[in-house]
Amino acid sequence: MPGTFLPPFPDDVRVHPLLVVDFELIKARDQQEVKTLWEAATSLGFWYLKNHGADKEVDNMFDMGAETMALPLDEKMKFEQGDAGRSFGYKMAGGNAVDASGKPDTVEFINVSKDDALSYPTIAHRTYPETVNARMESTIVPFIRKSLEVNSVFLDIFNEKLGLPNGTLAKLHEIHEHSGSEARCIRKPPSSVKPSPSEIAIGAHTDFGSLSFLHNRLGGLQVLPPGHEEWSYVKPLPGHAICNVGDALSLFSGGILQSNIHRVVPPPGIQSNYERWSLVFFTRPGNSQVLRALVESSSIIADAVKQKPEKSFDTNSTSAQWFARRIKNQRMKNRTGPETWAASRGTEHTPTKA
Numbered sequence: 001m002p003g004t005f006l007p008p009f010p011d012d013v014r015v016h017p018l019l020v021v022d023f024e025l026i027k028a029r030d031q032q033e034v035k036t037l038w039e040a041a042t043s044l045g046f047w048y049l050k051n052h053g054a055d056k057e058v059d060n061m062f063d064m065g066a067e068t069m070a071l072p073l074d075e076k077m078k079f080e081q082g083d084a085g086r087s088f089g090y091k092m093a094g095g096n097a098v099d100a101s102g103k104p105d106t107v108e109f110i111n112v113s114k115d116d117a118l119s120y121p122t123i124a125h126r127t128y129p130e131t132v133n134a135r136m137e138s139t140i141v142p143f144i145r146k147s148l149e150v151n152s153v154f155l156d157i158f159n160e161k162l163g164l165p166n167g168t169l170a171k172l173h174e175i176h177e178h179s180g181s182e183a184r185c186i187r188k189p190p191s192s193v194k195p196s197p198s199e200i201a202i203g204a205h206t207d208f209g210s211l212s213f214l215h216n217r218l219g220g221l222q223v224l225p226p227g228h229e230e231w232s233y234v235k236p237l238p239g240h241a242i243c244n245v246g247d248a249l250s251l252f253s254g255g256i257l258q259s260n261i262h263r264v265v266p267p268p269g270i271q272s273n274y275e276r277w278s279l280v281f282f283t284r285p286g287n288s289q290v291l292r293a294l295v296e297s298s299s300i301i302a303d304a305v306k307q308k309p310e311k312s313f314d315t316n317s318t319s320a321q322w323f324a325r326r327i328k329n330q331r332m333k334n335r336t337g338p339e340t341w342a343a344s345r346g347t348e349h350t351p352t353k354a
């Protein structure tokens with residue numbers, strides 16, 4: 001946890017560098033910085049973000065996560081997300097598959113809906129453990145508001161770069177429309193014995209929504225960059241968040257913005273002896289929005305789609321349907337065989353690499 005001792009990230013593992021984007025410069029629309037952001041978002045779809053101004057909110061969220069995970073398992077299970085394709089709530093370790101063979105995951109997490117947090121104490125979707133309620137106003141709402149602010153700045157820049165009419169992406173993510181947007185705090189227990197080289201904490205996936213704002217302290221996150229055969233770690237940098245593009249934004253943009261495949265494995269080297277915590281805010285489109293390339297609104301997007309005739313950017317699915325399908329089919333309890341894993345896939349280009 002933040003504030004406690006963390007061993008260094010080893011220097012003998014393969015690392016993939018990310019471009020660094022300075023949020024203060026982005027807000028000031030510094031042209032060089034916007035260029036760097038655009039390059040990152042259209043190549044790997046991942047970048048480091050410094051000067052995001054959310055450090056205090058992030059630390060408080062990790063405290064909320066620690067208090068929640070310390071509850072007895074039977075208490076946490078009262079708030080389990082269930083098997084119907086809903087994400088909000090608690091997910092126990094082993095609840096999801098990590099690959100087509102049905103191997104279980106090794107992380108537990110708590111997901112708090114943006115809608116439940118912003119309407120609290122009125123329930124929008126569901127209830128949460130006491131440890132979440134106690135910090136809803138002091139910790140969770142401030143973190144969600146900060147994250148929404150950061151991601152909406154990115155959406156406005158992408159809107160402009162994609163040649164969309166003003167406010168198009170903002171409208172697809174309108175704050176008052178119910179959505180799958182959520183804050184997630186994740187705990188991976190330390191490996192008690194030598195970590196198994198085959199342990200996967202979170203299986204290979206692309207993120208389901210539009211933008212993810214991620215905070216981690218220990219290594220373990222890996223990306224499979226386009227054209228690579230091997231996974232590389234993304235090294236956590238103090239004071240830097242990791243941001244990435246998800247399926248929805250990739251689809252809206254006709255594949256111009258990249259939703260890259262990633263996974264979580266045990267932290268490398270001596271870091272594996274420590275508990276790993278991470279925190280994400282996922283900005284996802286409003287539930288009713290259909291996931292398809294915005295070809296009628298932008299000639300840049302229409303051209304991009306024309307150049308990739310082999311790819312489909314029309315999912316015939318609303319954001320809510322897309323999200324529910326992916327959640328539901330990664331649940332171990334819904335698994336019938338490898339076809340269930342296949343049904344949980346999004347825009348991953350290389351699902352066989354899982």
Ligand SMILES: O=C(O)CCC(=O)C(=O)O
Pocket residue numbers: 184186202207214216220221262263264278279280
């Ligand atoms: O824990 C991490 O570093 C990444 C988590 C992640 O990819 C996810 O929750 O979608």
Ligand SMILES: [Fe+2]
Pocket residue numbers: 205206207262
């Ligand atoms: Fe992810």
